[in-house]
Amino acid sequence: MAKKNIFYAQSGGVTAVINASACGVIETARNHRADIGKVYVGRNGILGALHQELYDTSKESAKAIAGLRYTPGGAFGSCRYKLKGLEEHRAQYQRLIDVFDAYNIGYFFYNGGGDSQDTTHKISQMAKHLNYPLTCIGIPKTVDNDLAVTDNCPGFGSVAKYVAVSIREAGLDIASMAETSTKVFIMEVMGRHAGWIAAAAGLAKEEEADPPHIILFPEVPFDEASFLKKVATSVKDYGYCTIVVSEGVRNKDGQFLSEQGLRDAFGHAQLGGVAPMIAQLVKTKLGYKYHWAVADYLQRAARHIASKVDVEQSYALGEAAVLAALEGKTDIMLTLDRKPGKHYRWSIGDVALKKVANIEKTMPKRYISKDGFGITAACRDYLSPLIEGEDYPPYKNGLPDYTRLKKVLAPKKLDTDFA
Amino acid sequence: MAKKNIFYAQSGGVTAVINASACGVIETARNHRADIGKVYVGRNGILGALHQELYDTSKESAKAIAGLRYTPGGAFGSCRYKLKGLEEHRAQYQRLIDVFDAYNIGYFFYNGGGDSQDTTHKISQMAKHLNYPLTCIGIPKTVDNDLAVTDNCPGFGSVAKYVAVSIREAGLDIASMAETSTKVFIMEVMGRHAGWIAAAAGLAKEEEADPPHIILFPEVPFDEASFLKKVATSVKDYGYCTIVVSEGVRNKDGQFLSEQGLRDAFGHAQLGGVAPMIAQLVKTKLGYKYHWAVADYLQRAARHIASKVDVEQSYALGEAAVLAALEGKTDIMLTLDRKPGKHYRWSIGDVALKKVANIEKTMPKRYISKDGFGITAACRDYLSPLIEGEDYPPYKNGLPDYTRLKKVLAPKKLDTDFA
Numbered sequence: 001m002a003k004k005n006i007f008y009a010q011s012g013g014v015t016a017v018i019n020a021s022a023c024g025v026i027e028t029a030r031n032h033r034a035d036i037g038k039v040y041v042g043r044n045g046i047l048g049a050l051h052q053e054l055y056d057t058s059k060e061s062a063k064a065i066a067g068l069r070y071t072p073g074g075a076f077g078s079c080r081y082k083l084k085g086l087e088e089h090r091a092q093y094q095r096l097i098d099v100f101d102a103y104n105i106g107y108f109f110y111n112g113g114g115d116s117q118d119t120t121h122k123i124s125q126m127a128k129h130l131n132y133p134l135t136c137i138g139i140p141k142t143v144d145n146d147l148a149v150t151d152n153c154p155g156f157g158s159v160a161k162y163v164a165v166s167i168r169e170a171g172l173d174i175a176s177m178a179e180t181s182t183k184v185f186i187m188e189v190m191g192r193h194a195g196w197i198a199a200a201a202g203l204a205k206e207e208e209a210d211p212p213h214i215i216l217f218p219e220v221p222f223d224e225a226s227f228l229k230k231v232a233t234s235v236k237d238y239g240y241c242t243i244v245v246s247e248g249v250r251n252k253d254g255q256f257l258s259e260q261g262l263r264d265a266f267g268h269a270q271l272g273g274v275a276p277m278i279a280q281l282v283k284t285k286l287g288y289k290y291h292w293a294v295a296d297y298l299q300r301a302a303r304h305i306a307s308k309v310d311v312e313q314s315y316a317l318g319e320a321a322v323l324a325a326l327e328g329k330t331d332i333m334l335t336l337d338r339k340p341g342k343h344y345r346w347s348i349g350d351v352a353l354k355k356v357a358n359i360e361k362t363m364p365k366r367y368i369s370k371d372g373f374g375i376t377a378a379c380r381d382y383l384s385p386l387i388e389g390e391d392y393p394p395y396k397n398g399l400p401d402y403t404r405l406k407k408v409l410a411p412k413k414l415d416t417d418f419a
Numbered sequence: 420m421a422k423k424n425i426f427y428a429q430s431g432g433v434t435a436v437i438n439a440s441a442c443g444v445i446e447t448a449r450n451h452r453a454d455i456g457k458v459y460v461g462r463n464g465i466l467g468a469l470h471q472e473l474y475d476t477s478k479e480s481a482k483a484i485a486g487l488r489y490t491p492g493g494a495f496g497s498c499r500y501k502l503k504g505l506e507e508h509r510a511q512y513q514r515l516i517d518v519f520d521a522y523n524i525g526y527f528f529y530n531g532g533g534d535s536q537d538t539t540h541k542i543s544q545m546a547k548h549l550n551y552p553l554t555c556i557g558i559p560k561t562v563d564n565d566l567a568v569t570d571n572c573p574g575f576g577s578v579a580k581y582v583a584v585s586i587r588e589a590g591l592d593i594a595s596m597a598e599t600s601t602k603v604f605i606m607e608v609m610g611r612h613a614g615w616i617a618a619a620a621g622l623a624k625e626e627e628a629d630p631p632h633i634i635l636f637p638e639v640p641f642d643e644a645s646f647l648k649k650v651a652t653s654v655k656d657y658g659y660c661t662i663v664v665s666e667g668v669r670n671k672d673g674q675f676l677s678e679q680g681l682r683d684a685f686g687h688a689q690l691g692g693v694a695p696m697i698a699q700l701v702k703t704k705l706g707y708k709y710h711w712a713v714a715d716y717l718q719r720a721a722r723h724i725a726s727k728v729d730v731e732q733s734y735a736l737g738e739a740a741v742l743a744a745l746e747g748k749t750d751i752m753l754t755l756d757r758k759p760g761k762h763y764r765w766s767i768g769d770v771a772l773k774k775v776a777n778i779e780k781t782m783p784k785r786y787i788s789k790d791g792f793g794i795t796a797a798c799r800d801y802l803s804p805l806i807e808g809e810d811y812p813p814y815k816n817g818l819p820d821y822t823r824l825k826k827v828l829a830p831k832k833l834d835t836d837f838a
Contacts, residue, residue, distance in 0.1 A: 176494075297712060397803060
């Protein structure tokens with residue numbers, strides 16, 4: 001059997017560690033030259049296959065590839081392109097097969113979240129349908145930690161660490177000045193549908209008086225009265241109040257608070273996110289001086305403070321994809337499995353793609369404290385190991401020395417373009 | 420001569436490294452027990468003296484004090500309280516002297532920015548006027564880097580490093596997704612009057628195509644047309660545009676853009692900072708999808724990514740204050756002096772307090788590029804050494820293990836309270 005090549009691509013929102021998975025794929029493939037040909041990577045995810053834009057990673061030095069382990073973002077470009085059903089877009093699927101065939105692709109690894117695993121699944125079905133031999137393996141990734149079956153998602157641990165570190169640090173700042181100045185600090189974090197990232201901020205709290213004093217989850221309908229009461233109590237008891245708010249927090253009618261704020265009574269667009277809204281509410285109703293921060297992409301790109309466990313898992317999943325492919329596995333997404341026992345230990349498992357595609361895992365109720373503003377001990381036990389350890393990138397001139405790839409596109413093999 | 424005690428206090432906005440100066444003061448005083456008594460620290464800055472709330476640092480373990488070196492915020496509380504002229508507030512000055520006398524204070528060290536050095540100066544004058552023997556030494560501190568005479572300010576180097584790291588990381592994120600999603604990213608940073616922090620983000624740019632593509636300085640009046648042209652050019656040439664905007668950016672009439680945005684035409688309060696305003700402008704005029712972040716206190720509290728040079732200088736200044744006092748120096752602020760030569764070397768000097776009080780140092784014109792949107796090579800040469808080196812705090816359970824002090828207040832010695 002002639003050696004087949006790998007097509008790997010990054011999909012959806014990028015993370016601080018998705019390139020560590022790429023690194024795992026490429027380095028492991030290089031260690032199995034007898035069985036595997038080249039690793040091609042799609043430019044901007046699956047679009048790279050459709051448009052016949054495949055980076056040839058054999059043109060990159062071992063050092064440049066090793067640098068992917070500690071470089072944030074998606075080094076090859078990502079996309080949010082969702083493939084439609086086989087019936088609707090037969091031409092699109094045929095195009096993928098034609099390109100894969102032209103580049104002798106035998107392995108398809110797609111690195112992404114729930115939507116992306118749906119794509120992986122559809123491509124797997126399509127390949128079978130068209131009798132094209134293709135090993136399809138999903139490599140999980142999402143800062144939102146909302147993928148089903150897997151115990152956690154690569155990318156999440158590093159965001160979790162960033163938000164917990166940040167609220168601990170900002171909390172010390174506010175505490176210093178609270179008596180004569182700012183009393184309330186609000187930090188907005190990601191998580192449109194699931195509160196995992198907001199919950200992780202709760203890890204900063206070791207004692208009752210510690211930040212964060214309030215967490216607002218998408219899973220808990222926002223109740224203005226009980227929120228304001230909690231703010232006032234925190235200021236009274238501790239002298240200040242720190243709040244972590246998920247971008248996805250909603251009112252009782254299920255409406256996003258941030259969307260509520262998009263227009264005022266006269267229809268004028270509001271500019272801010274949910275943090276400035278909450279700040280304004282606190283100021284209007286309680287009169288406290290406030291500050292607010294919106295971490296936005298800083299949080300998911302913060303490789304400088306990545307979780308070591310997260311980096312190791314991300315790399316291991318890339319490695320495992322190659323090994324699973326060589327074992328003949330297909331139509332699976334790899335998972336991170338937590339072993340039983342007091343001390344955190346993990347291993348890599350797998351699950352049929354159809355069981356994870358398009359499913360979102362929100363926070364279980366037992367992870368949210370009774371008053372709805374904090375996390376439980378069970379939640380801490382779950383989250384704590386995921387931020388364990390530091391994995392600092394190398395520095396040059398005071399800044400992280402992130403890798404720069406040559407990114408050489410393979411010559412086009414088909415005469416036709418994809419419309 | 421009986422041993423005199425030190426009164427040290429932190430003033431104004433806190434930083435990631437102001438506690439390193441406190442650590443330098445306390446540890447050095449402990450190493451000179453023959454000459455110096457206790458180190459008292461004011462609770463919430465100079466207010467602690469007025470209210471007779473003095474923390475007795477002799478109650479803290481060596482380990483807890485050593486931990487100040489790597490703990491952000493103001494461990495003893497800070498304030499923005501400004502003393503008025505001697506004539507206006509004679510009672511206030513008399514109170515300070517009475518408290519200093521009661522606690523046998525012979526040394527007054529005030530750790531703060533321009534306003535705080537004005538306070539140090541006034542207290543020095545007042546002590547002379549009232550014939551109370553008091554050594555007065557200002558220890559510089561301000562993230563804004565806007566103090567006169569000193570080559571740079573402790574606290575600035577760490578913010579500088581944070582913003583340069585953050586824009587490099589977020590830039591990699593945006594670059595990954597730009598072709599199919601977000602094309603413009605805006606990060607708002609501190610600096611109400613001086614653009615030093617915004618300028619520091621420019622250190623992330625090694626090549627012309629690198630982020631940040633645009634910096635908006637308080638020193639350069641905002642010109643909408645040339646700004647939008649630059650955004651469009653960046654998107655055309657590099658596929659995306661990253662913008663660092665100083666909170667203090669103003670229009671041609673000298674009005675803060677953020678204040679312009681505070682109310683709409685109907686007088687309704689706007690909630691956001693300047694980043695969402697710029698984002699809205701880009702969206703309206705150019706149609707690009709955007710994201711924005713406001714780092715706020717996260718930037719000045721980010722001890723986890725502090726500059727090693729900054730930490731060393733901050734500690735050394737605390738140490739130097741004690742040594743200068745023992746040498747009989749008074750009525751000075753300590754300064755950081757840059758030695759001539761290609762490689763960065765620094766030493767500690769001093770300057771008469773009256774020469775630095777209430778003076779703001781803005782960016783020189785030769786540090787801003789001709790088009791007003793970037794920094795020059797001279798600016799890089801100035802800034803680059805200040806972010807050099809990493810000085811990571813210790814971690815426990817995946818989070819920085821910041822010191823917790825006992826903070827024991829000394830028993831009150833005067834029967835009277837300060838009104």
